[in-house]
Amino acid sequence: MSEVRLLVGTRKGAFVLTSDGKRERWDVSGPHFGGWEIYHLKGSPADPNRIYASQTSGWFGQIIQRSNDGGKTWEAAGNAFVYDGTPGTHQWYDGTPHPWEFKRVWHLEPSLTDPDTVYAGVEDAALFRSTDGARTWQELPGLRGHGSGRFWQPGAGGLGLHTILLDPANPSRMFIAISAAGAFRTDDGGATWQPINRGLRSEGIPNPTAEVGHCVHRIAMHRSRPNVLFMQKHWDVMRSDDAGESWHEVSGNLPTDFGFPIEVHAHEPDTVYVLPITSDSLHYPPDGKLRVYRSRTGGNEWEALTNGLPQHDCYVNVLRDAMAADSLESCGVYFGTTGGQVYASTNGGDNWAPLVRDLPAVLSVEVQTLPPRRSGGAA
Amino acid sequence: MIRIVLPAHLRTLAQVNDEVHIDLAGQVTQQSVLDALEARYPVLRGTIRDHVTHRRRPFLRFFACAEDLSHELPDSPLPEAVATGAEPFLVVGAMAGG
Numbered sequence A: 001m002s003e004v005r006l007l008v009g010t011r012k013g014a015f016v017l018t019s020d021g022k023r024e025r026w027d028v029s030g031p032h033f034g035g036w037e038i039y040h041l042k043g044s045p046a047d048p049n050r051i052y053a054s055q056t057s058g059w060f061g062q063i064i065q066r067s068n069d070g071g072k073t074w075e076a077a078g079n080a081f082v083y084d085g086t087p088g089t090h091q092w093y094d095g096t097p098h099p100w101e102f103k104r105v106w107h108l109e110p111s112l113t114d115p116d117t118v119y120a121g122v123e124d125a126a127l128f129r130s131t132d133g134a135r136t137w138q139e140l141p142g143l144r145g146h147g148s149g150r151f152w153q154p155g156a157g158g159l160g161l162h163t164i165l166l167d168p169a170n171p172s173r174m175f176i177a178i179s180a181a182g183a184f185r186t187d188d189g190g191a192t193w194q195p196i197n198r199g200l201r202s203e204g205i206p207n208p209t210a211e212v213g214h215c216v217h218r219i220a221m222h223r224s225r226p227n228v229l230f231m232q233k234h235w236d237v238m239r240s241d242d243a244g245e246s247w248h249e250v251s252g253n254l255p256t257d258f259g260f261p262i263e264v265h266a267h268e269p270d271t272v273y274v275l276p277i278t279s280d281s282l283h284y285p286p287d288g289k290l291r292v293y294r295s296r297t298g299g300n301e302w303e304a305l306t307n308g309l310p311q312h313d314c315y316v317n318v319l320r321d322a323m324a325a326d327s328l329e330s331c332g333v334y335f336g337t338t339g340g341q342v343y344a345s346t347n348g349g350d351n352w353a354p355l356v357r358d359l360p361a362v363l364s365v366e367v368q369t370l371p372p373r374r375s376g377g378a379a
Numbered sequence B: 001m002i003r004i005v006l007p008a009h010l011r012t013l014a015q016v017n018d019e020v021h022i023d024l025a026g027q028v029t030q031q032s033v034l035d036a037l038e039a040r041y042p043v044l045r046g047t048i049r050d051h052v053t054h055r056r057r058p059f060l061r062f063f064a065c066a067e068d069l070s071h072e073l074p075d076s077p078l079p080e081a082v083a084t085g086a087e088p089f090l091v092v093g094a095m096a097g098g
Helices: B008-014 B030-040
Strands: A003-010 A013-020 A027-032 A037-043 A051-057 A061-067 A089-091 A097-099 A104-110 A118-123 A126-130 A160-166 A174-179 A182-186 A216-221 A229-233 A237-240 A258-264 A272-277 A292-295 A303-305 A323-325 A333-336 A342-345 A353-356 A362-370 B002-005 B020-022 B060-064 B089-093
Touching: A003 A051, A003 A333, A003 A342, A013 A037, A013 A353, A051 A104, A061 A104, A104 A160, A126 A160, A160 A216, A174 A216, A182 A216, A229 A258, A258 A323, A272 A323, A333 A362, B002 B030, B020 B030
Parallel strands: A037 A104, A037 A362, A216 A258, A323 A362, B002 B089
Antiparallel strands: A003 A013, A003 A037, A003 A362, A013 A027, A037 A051, A051 A061, A089 A097, A104 A118, A118 A126, A118 A160, A160 A174, A174 A182, A216 A229, A229 A237, A258 A272, A272 A292, A292 A303, A323 A333, A333 A342, A342 A353, B002 B020, B060 B089
């Protein structure tokens, strides 16, 4: 029977939750790196036992951890993220030029084919790549060097590169997103980039055709259809059918189209999940009801999923990297809250149950669907 | 022998339980002590000083002999008691809640 491994990053450490394919009983391991902020962990699709973790601290800076045994043991890898050349400036909150300064790694995205290759999205926004298992890191400077880079401005949460999507059909194509610069695409393996923000509308940006400046919160794709992208923007849920060349709004009947995560069902490319949050001023669910919304039509028509989720007095948030879907036959969907709960549905969102209730605030959730265990170790 | 006291999280990271002891030839300064510390424990690179500028991270301070040495020049000699091992060199994290 297949296994499922959940990688949970929190404000105070990492947790690894494992279960068999039934997903009824879960073993909880952790906290790993107790007391440190774990922004993100992700396993290599090419070698599921290879996991990378971003461990950060306001005191001690950035550490990258690497596991070769599915999260049982860890070793510190390289943590020197040095911008290419003279870093230059981006815009500060007050509009003045501000030097690029590395703060932390927000997101780690292992290569689809090589366990030793991994991308890191960092604050201040830049994309780094390691090809030696995270021992050394090199910036892909074409992104930050894009002509708009000096106009990028941080959102309230910082100038973070938080989304990295690798196109499974085209190794040279990659999508990234930055708060609050917008979305970008490369078609040449990261050498050059173009902004892909046409069709986005953001209150506060006077120019309706602004190339950059949009606060993209998250982008998701289904691996079978990489030209179709779904975006949760600061406000608005958006869809692109042409690899980001243009976007149209699919917020439809959502109670609010503000939110952070967005995820696609493992087997149904038009089934999309969001978690509406009241507003940019009120980072908790509307009416104290924690509701995942599911569209089976690729957007516009949404249904509330509430079975098993608290429907009163719930004032948690769900952050952008804190939702994931497994690829078992009956798709599992998972999300973690700032209240420390991790909820799971084993039937595509129809029913939910908490796996754990009292972790530190959850920053990220990733899931690995593992092949059946062979005798002598994980497959 | 130089004695170095690290904050708890850095002791965990370096996998040490107590004071770190290093031998140092030549002048004993913040820079030479931290260079030797990082050479012994490469995992500490970037956690006390910036990788590029080698400036002290903002929420860390250096103390020895009941004095705050955080703003001393990196190549200034440390007190004789640190150089002889009579007193430890303290790397201290700023206090903060949460």
